[in-house]
Amino acid sequence: MNEVIQTLLNHRSIRSFTEEALSEEQIRLIVQSAQQASTSSYMQAYSIIGVKKKETKEKLAELAGNQSYVAQNGHLFIFCADLYRHELASQMEGVDVKDSLQSTEKFMVALIDAALAAQNAAIAAESMGLGICYIGGIRNNSEKVSEVLKLPNLVIPLFGLVVGYPSRQSSQKPRLPLGHIYHEEHYEQNTDSYIEELETYNEIIQTYYKERTNGVRSDTWTQQMTTMLAQPKRLYMKEFVQKRGFTLK
Structure with a gap:
């Protein structure tokens, strides 16, 4: 290496x-x-x-x-x-x-x-x-x-x-499983396999947060993502971009 x-x-x-x-x-x-x-x-x-x-x-x-x-x-x-x-x-x-x-x-x-x-x-x-x-x-x-x-x-x-x-x-935060990021020939859409890997990843992230915070934090990756995405942010951005001269035709 x-x-x-x-x-x-x-x-x-x-x-x-x-x-x-x-x-x-x-x-x-x-x-x-x-x-x-x-x-x-x-x-x-x-x-x-x-x-x-x-x-x-x-x-x-x-x-x-x-x-x-x-x-x-x-x-x-x-x-x-x-x-x-x-x-x-x-x-x-x-x-x-x-x-x-x-x-x-x-x-x-x-x-x-x-x-x-x-x-x-x-x-x-x-x-x-x-x-x-x-x-x-x-x-x-x-x-x-x-x-x-x-x-x-x-x-x-x-x-x-x-x-x-x-x-x-x-x-260092553990990243997603390689198979969630890298696909060969086509996008892999085996939902059962995806969810199984995400559940394993959740356990890894939960352990990471517990060790990092001495048990104060124990959320999973999917919990973190859905909590964040449930509250849309910066919804003014389209208007701002257009105001700056990008009409996005």
């Missing part, structure tokens, strides 16, 4: 960091690694906002649901879907590309490009011995986050990535 695979298999989210900031060299290498991710049709349809200032981090932490580690970390990256530069390209070339920029397809390209770039950044950071955690709470109030970051039209904040030196290591 090589070092790259060892880094990947050792991943866990870190939510407690020392006060040491990332160096300019570390930030540059992480962003360069992100840029080397695959990108659809060479569009590179994303941008990364780096946040160093304490007051800006604290504001974003508040908007993300008062998550302390959004404010206390070595560096905060905000990944954005970005078609703004493509609109500028159309002005430079005198070509009308409005229908494409407002299409659901190009919106998906921007989301996928950003996600691929972010995972490259995460792996680069972890290979340096740093810890990372993705911050979906950035979407709790996308309008105000956009104002704080001064984002132009056709740019949407998707998620944050906190990076820093771990002050303590967290345990």
Whole structure:
């Protein structure tokens, strides 16, 4: 097993960091690694906002649901879907590309490009011995986050990535059985087998939480998922996306 695979298999989210900031060299290498991710049709349809200032981090932490580690970390990256530069390209070339920029397809390209770039950044950071955690709470109030970051039209904040030196290591959450994720030739739809594997996975997760919390928490994965999904979140998102110039034709 090589070092790259060892880094990947050792991943866990870190939510407690020392006060040491990332160096300019570390930030540059992480962003360069992100840029080397695959990108659809060479569009590179994303941008990364780096946040160093304490007051800006604290504001974003508040908007993300008062998550302390959004404010206390070595560096905060905000990944954005970005078609703004493509609109500028159309002005430079005198070509009308409005229908494409407002299409659901190009919106998906921007989301996928950003996600691929972010995972490259995460792996680069972890290979340096740093810890990372993705911050979906950035979407709790996308309008105000956009104002704080001064984002132009056709740019949407998707998620944050906190990076820093771990002050303590967290345990690694067991993932779903391989057969639930990887299918060959066709999607396996044996419901009885699926449920049996989920029941086994529930036992694994229940044990994980009991050991991690000294018995305070003992929920299963299916309980956790259904509890979360029973309460829809961020239902304003479609309206916000359209307001930012993505009509999703």
